[in-house]
Amino acid sequence: MTVDGWFYAGLVVGLASTIICVVAAVTKKKPNDITLLSLAGVELFVIVYAVASLVRLTSGEHLTGAGWEFWGYMFTAAALPVAGFYWAMMERTFWSNYVMGAVGVTVVVMLARMAQIWYGVGTAAAHLQPGIGQ
Amino acid sequence: MKNSLSNSNDDAAAPAAGRTTGAGRLLITVYGIFAISATARAGFQIATAFNDAPVAYLLSAFAAVVYIVATISLARPGHKWAVAATVAICIELAGVLVVGLLSVLDAAAFPHSTVWSMFGQGYGYVPLILPLVGLWWLYRHRAAADK
Numbered sequence: 001m002t003v004d005g006w007f008y009a010g011l012v013v014g015l016a017s018t019i020i021c022v023v024a025a026v027t028k029k030k031p032n033d034i035t036l037l038s039l040a041g042v043e044l045f046v047i048v049y050a051v052a053s054l055v056r057l058t059s060g061e062h063l064t065g066a067g068w069e070f071w072g073y074m075f076t077a078a079a080l081p082v083a084g085f086y087w088a089m090m091e092r093t094f095w096s097n098y099v100m101g102a103v104g105v106t107v108v109v110m111l112a113r114m115a116q117i118w119y120g121v122g123t124a125a126a127h128l129q130p131g132i133g134q
Numbered sequence: 135m136k137n138s139l140s141n142s143n144d145d146a147a148a149p150a151a152g153r154t155t156g157a158g159r160l161l162i163t164v165y166g167i168f169a170i171s172a173t174a175r176a177g178f179q180i181a182t183a184f185n186d187a188p189v190a191y192l193l194s195a196f197a198a199v200v201y202i203v204a205t206i207s208l209a210r211p212g213h214k215w216a217v218a219a220t221v222a223i224c225i226e227l228a229g230v231l232v233v234g235l236l237s238v239l240d241a242a243a244f245p246h247s248t249v250w251s252m253f254g255q256g257y258g259y260v261p262l263i264l265p266l267v268g269l270w271w272l273y274r275h276r277a278a279a280d281k
Contacts, residue, residue, distance in 0.1 A: 066182070069178060072174060076170060080167075083166075087162075088159075091155055091159060095155075095156045095157055098157075098160045099160055099163045102160065102163050102167065
C-alpha cells in the first residue's frame, strides 16, 4: 500500500485526538476544551484534505479506484467528528470522551482506505479487499 | 438537546446504570460505525459487481441490516428494544462464527470477502469481539430492562 504525506499527517492528527480523548476518559474527565479541540482538529484535517484532493484532481492527478467511492469515504470521514460530537454532548460524562476517541482512529482507517483508492492496493493488502476497488 | 439535558439529571447520579447510557453509548458508537461501513461496503459491492458473487454480496447486505438493527435497538430504552438487540446480536454472533468457519474450511467457496469472512480479519477481528461485548452488556443490564 502506498501512502503519502497526507496519510501520515492524518495519522498523527487522528491518533493524537484518540489518545487525548482516551487519556481524558481514563482519568474520568468530562469533555473539555482540549478533547473538543482535538476532535475539531480531525474535522479541520478532513476538510483541508478534501479541498486539497479536489485541487490535485482538477490539476491533472487521477485516482486509481472509483471516484465516488473516494468521495463517499471523504464525506463520511467529514461527518464522523460532527456525529461523534453530537452523540458525545447528548450525555456529558467521561464516557463521552471514549465516544469522541473512537472518531479519530476510525478516520485514520478511512484515510488508509482512501490512500488505497488513490494509489491502488498493493499485493500485501489485496487479499483483504477482493471485489472492492482495484 | 432539550430532552437529553432533562434526562441527564437522572443519569448524573449513576452514569453507568442504564443500558443506553455511559459505556452503552460507546458500544452504540462502535455498532453505528460498523452499520455505516457494512452498509457502504454492501452497497458498493452490489452496485458495481453484483454478478461476480451474488451470495457473498447478499450476505454483506444481510450483515449490514443486522448491524443497523443492533445499533438502533441498543440505542432505544425499554424491554422490547433490549430483546430486539439481543436477537440481532445473537444473529450477528452466529453469522460471524458460521461465515468465519466456512471461509476458513472452504476458502474456495468464499473467494469474495464479506465483513464476517475469516472471523472479521479485515476489520481487526472487531466483528468477532463486538457481539460478545454486546451480549455481555445486555446481560449485565437485563434487570434494568425488565423494569
